[in-house]
Amino acid sequence: MKMDFDKWALAAAAVVLAVLPFIASGYILYIVNLLMIYIVLALGLHIVIGETGQFALSHAAFYGIGIYVAGIINNAWHPNLVISVLVAGVVAAGLGYLLGALAIRMRDIYLALSTFAFGEAMQWVFLNWNEVTNGSNGYQMSPAWFFGFELTSDLRAYPFTVLGAALMLWVTVWLSRSQLGAAFRAVRESDVAAQAMGVNANVIKRVAFMCSAAYAGMAGGLYTTFASFIHPESLGFWTTILILIMIVVGGIGSVRGAVIGAVIFGLISELLRQMLSFQEIIYGLILIGFMMFAPRGLFSGRRRTRKAAAATGAGSSGGTQA
Amino acid sequence: MSVADIWLFLQQGVLSGLVTGSVYALLAVAVVIVFKTTDVPNFAQGEIFMVGGYVALFMILVLDWHYALVIPVTLIAVAAICALFQRVVMERVIASKGVGVQLVIATLGLAYVLKGAVRQTGLGDAPRSLPALIAPDTVIIGDAVLTRLDLMILSTALVVMLGLYVLFNHTRTGKAMRAVGMNPKASQIVGVSLVRIRMLVWALAGLISAVSAILITPKILITPDIGHIAILAFAAAIVGGITSIPGAIVGGFIIGVAENLVGLFVSTNAIVVAPFLAILIVLVVRPQGILGGKAQVKKV
Amino acid sequence: MNDQTQALLSIDGLTVRFGGLTAVDDLSFQVLPGRIHALIGPNGAGKSTIFNCISRYYDPTGGAISFAGADVTRHRAADMAALGVARTFQNLELFNDLTVEENVLLGTYSYGARGLARLLRRPVAANREFAHHLLERVGLIDFLDARAGGLDFGRQKMLELARALAIKPRLLLLDEPAAGLRNREIDKLDGILTDLASREGVTVLLVEHVMQLVMSISDRITVMSFGHKIAEGPPAEIRSDARVIEAYLGKGNLDE
Numbered sequence: 091m092k093m094d095f096d097k098w099a100l101a102a103a104a105v106v107l108a109v110l111p112f113i114a115s116g117y118i119l120y121i122v123n124l125l126m127i128y129i130v131l132a133l134g135l136h137i138v139i140g141e142t143g144q145f146a147l148s149h150a151a152f153y154g155i156g157i158y159v160a161g162i163i164n165n166a167w168h169p170n171l172v173i174s175v176l177v178a179g180v181v182a183a184g185l186g187y188l189l190g191a192l193a194i195r196m197r198d199i200y201l202a203l204s205t206f207a208f209g210e211a212m213q214w215v216f217l218n219w220n221e222v223t224n225g226s227n228g229y230q231m232s233p234a235w236f237f238g239f240e241l242t243s244d245l246r247a248y249p250f251t252v253l254g255a256a257l258m259l260w261v262t263v264w265l266s267r268s269q270l271g272a273a274f275r276a277v278r279e280s281d282v283a284a285q286a287m288g289v290n291a292n293v294i295k296r297v298a299f300m301c302s303a304a305y306a307g308m309a310g311g312l313y314t315t316f317a318s319f320i321h322p323e324s325l326g327f328w329t330t331i332l333i334l335i336m337i338v339v340g341g342i343g344s345v346r347g348a349v350i351g352a353v354i355f356g357l358i359s360e361l362l363r364q365m366l367s368f369q370e371i372i373y374g375l376i377l378i379g380f381m382m383f384a385p386r387g388l389f390s391g392r393r394r395t396r397k398a399a400a401a402t403g404a405g406s407s408g409g410t411q412a
Numbered sequence: 413m414s415v416a417d418i419w420l421f422l423q424q425g426v427l428s429g430l431v432t433g434s435v436y437a438l439l440a441v442a443v444v445i446v447f448k449t450t451d452v453p454n455f456a457q458g459e460i461f462m463v464g465g466y467v468a469l470f471m472i473l474v475l476d477w478h479y480a481l482v483i484p485v486t487l488i489a490v491a492a493i494c495a496l497f498q499r500v501v502m503e504r505v506i507a508s509k510g511v512g513v514q515l516v517i518a519t520l521g522l523a524y525v526l527k528g529a530v531r532q533t534g535l536g537d538a539p540r541s542l543p544a545l546i547a548p549d550t551v552i553i554g555d556a557v558l559t560r561l562d563l564m565i566l567s568t569a570l571v572v573m574l575g576l577y578v579l580f581n582h583t584r585t586g587k588a589m590r591a592v593g594m595n596p597k598a599s600q601i602v603g604v605s606l607v608r609i610r611m612l613v614w615a616l617a618g619l620i621s622a623v624s625a626i627l628i629t630p631k632i633l634i635t636p637d638i639g640h641i642a643i644l645a646f647a648a649a650i651v652g653g654i655t656s657i658p659g660a661i662v663g664g665f666i667i668g669v670a671e672n673l674v675g676l677f678v679s680t681n682a683i684v685v686a687p688f689l690a691i692l693i694v695l696v697v698r699p700q701g702i703l704g705g706k707a708q709v710k711k712v
Numbered sequence: 713m714n715d716q717t718q719a720l721l722s723i724d725g726l727t728v729r730f731g732g733l734t735a736v737d738d739l740s741f742q743v744l745p746g747r748i749h750a751l752i753g754p755n756g757a758g759k760s761t762i763f764n765c766i767s768r769y770y771d772p773t774g775g776a777i778s779f780a781g782a783d784v785t786r787h788r789a790a791d792m793a794a795l796g797v798a799r800t801f802q803n804l805e806l807f808n809d810l811t812v813e814e815n816v817l818l819g820t821y822s823y824g825a826r827g828l829a830r831l832l833r834r835p836v837a838a839n840r841e842f843a844h845h846l847l848e849r850v851g852l853i854d855f856l857d858a859r860a861g862g863l864d865f866g867r868q869k870m871l872e873l874a875r876a877l878a879i880k881p882r883l884l885l886l887d888e889p890a891a892g893l894r895n896r897e898i899d900k901l902d903g904i905l906t907d908l909a910s911r912e913g914v915t916v917l918l919v920e921h922v923m924q925l926v927m928s929i930s931d932r933i934t935v936m937s938f939g940h941k942i943a944e945g946p947p948a949e950i951r952s953d954a955r956v957i958e959a960y961l962g963k964g965n966l967d968e
Contacts, residue, residue: 374524385510
């Protein structure tokens with residue numbers, strides 16, 4: 091049954107992740123660190139798009155804000171990484187809330203286009219605000235610290251990225267099961283009906299934007315634990331699209347989907363980076379393939395309750411007639 | 413800057429802007445007709461445009477064909493690729509119960525494939541340009557300088573727009589396209605084949621994009637990454653009203669002129685971010701664009 | 713009707729104009745607590761517009777709306793549930809991709825309460841029990857895990873009703889609850905609404921075209937035509953009111 095599958099999968103993942111640092115090379119640990127970042131990014135996008143149905147395409151912008159904020163703080167004060175990550179998250183969240191306030195008046199395509207435009211404008215800021223971000227030369231970041239322990243390698247950063255991702259996963263599941271999560275989904279399904287139930291749709295949408303930006307900001311903070319350089323080129327539309335693809339391929343609305351999608355496409359994206367020629371064609375074909383044959387993704391977004399389609403055989407998902 | 417300078421920049425900016433604007437207008441029309449009929453913002457429109465340029469380039473530089481042959485073959489080739497993609501890929505996505513976001517991702521897949529394919533041919537290794545169709549004589553209008561090529565671009569674009577007007581208002585197919593855009597189910601009931609119309613709309617959008625590519629490529633340098641010009645087309649469509657074809661045209665000219673003026677009066681750096689600011693401003697202030705009619709209010 | 717009883721819902725001089733069109737013109741009526749009040753009239757009479765004003769999706773151009781003595785004319789739509797006003801929708805606004813149970817559960821959460829902290833709580837057993845009780849009442853207890861969007865139409869309407877009841881309303885606004893229902897289902901609806909009003913004191917205001925239901929359960933009927941009130945009174949009076957008959961049919965009577 092569903093619940094057991096999750097527990098087995100998590101247990102297996104925990105075992106693998108615990109053992110990995112002892113047997114794997116630095117490169118593999120780097121990949122895993124990166125995948126953990128992707129997982130947090132995907133979970134964040136899941137909240138705003140999957141749960142709340144708001145197509146916010148500004149994700150990479152908040153990721154970038156998180157990276158620069160954490161990077162700047164690290165360079166200036168070398169505080170405990172928990173502080174940098176949290177501050178990165180808070181700053182991103184604040185800006186996310188503001189963007190949400192502007193964007194929620196719009197629907198569908200307009201929302202998508204305006205958040206996309208915001209994302210591009212932000213990338214332009216990263217590229218041109220030389221005093222702060224060093225513009226197109228990229229930004230060098232010094233290592234993060236954790237109580238006197240300096241994170242100078244992928245191995246050292248590893249426990250933090252893994253724990254960070256695990257923590258955000260736990261938060262996501264908890265949110266999903268809370269009344270706030272139900273409110274997100276209600277707004278996604280019908281904001282008109284949600285209002286009739288007392289849910290202030292505008293506030294909920296803004297909160298969703300804020301949460302999603304917080305995740306992206308924290309992912310940025312976590313990134314600085316193992317990366318020492320960032321260039322604005324990787325903070326634009328195509329990165330947002332990559333995360334979007336992760337949750338679509340995984341299954342929109344599904345937390346499992348977001349995680350699995352992040353792992354799959356994170357790996358595909360890294361693998362293709364190794365193959366200099368053909369990478370675009372293959373990537374495009376993979377996208378087309380998934381959309382043609384499994385557009386709804388690997389996991390269903392709808393939650394099934396614990397009840398086995400019991401009661402009377404009428405009931406289960408697809409419901410219907412007497 | 414003296415008043416005389418300002419006046420000069422203004423004239424030059426506006427006139428040059430109208431020329432590039434006519435190309436953006438055509439691309440914006442391509443985006444709008446696909447969006448109106450299929451509800452999908454085609455994120456591969458820029459790459460389709462790019463392919464149009466490279467197909468023409470290939471025929472001229474490698475096959476050494478004459479323009480008279482190159483133009484029609486390019487148009488047909490691009491239209492065919494688009495029609496094929498819609499028929500084979502997009503229809504399959506729809507049949508597999510894919511909706512909006514999945515269809516958009518499919519167009520992104522197309523964008524990647526087209527870009528990658530062009531890079532593989534090696535033609536894109538260095539920026540290139542098509543040989544000019546007309547002698548590059550200059551024409552002076554007021555204080556501004558344009559070339560005869562510029563005028564040709566502008567006039568051809570206008571002719572295409574006129575052709576589209578005739579198509580949509582005076583032909584059965586054109587009217588069927590509009591009908592599908594308004595109400596797909598009702599169109600089906602009166603016998604319109606949705607699959608066929610969608611395919612034709614994509615082919616038409618491809619054709620228009622190829623035309624704009626052939627028009628502008630002699631004037632600029634083409635690279636496989638030039639597809640990002642699509643963002644200007646989207647900005648134009650939004651400014652004019654993403655559900656309005658005349659709006660797309662107006663929007664295209666506005667974006668073209670604005671781009672030039674920003675470049676002249678602000679900085680070349682600012683040109684890049686201007687379309688995004690335009691999109692944000694329009695969507696916040698008047699989301700339906702200039703010609704988009706009334707703002708949609710959800711009926712309760 | 714006892715004039716001393718304070719109206720639960722009071723509409724005073726309500727006027728709604730959209731551009732050049734006057735959808736509702738200077739409408740006034742009152743609904744007393746525990747009563748079932750019907751709003752009828754030919755299509756285009758402005759009935760749904762009135763509903764949307766009361767539930768605050770539209771802003772009236774003029775006039776006032778009071779609920780339980782307080783002026784709610786400028787309240788937000790999301791504030792009405794906390795006051796105890798629930799509604800159903802003419803074109804159904806279910807949470808289609810959620811299950812039947814989840815749809816109703818949502819109504820049992822207290823969103824009106826201030827403070828994000830309450831939102832972060834998980835639903836408790838009591839929520840679930842209450843939701844199940846309501847679903848039992850409307851006959852959907854066997855469909856808990858069914859996808860709301862996949863139910864047949866009659867059941868979807870019942871689901872919307874159960875969901876509305878989940879907020880424990882004092883006033884229930886029903887927008888064409890019987891539309892598209894079979895006779896058997898209409899009878900069932902009749903029973904549920906009568907129970908709600910007489911045994912639980914829930915006040916009901918319904919917009920309806922199905923006269924069989926209107927005549928059967930209403931205590932009072934307000935008749936609209938082209939945005940104006942043309943008659944008001946108990947069913948027996950309305951049934952034989954010449955103006956009403958004319959508004960609907962020109963000639964003839966309302967017997968089905």
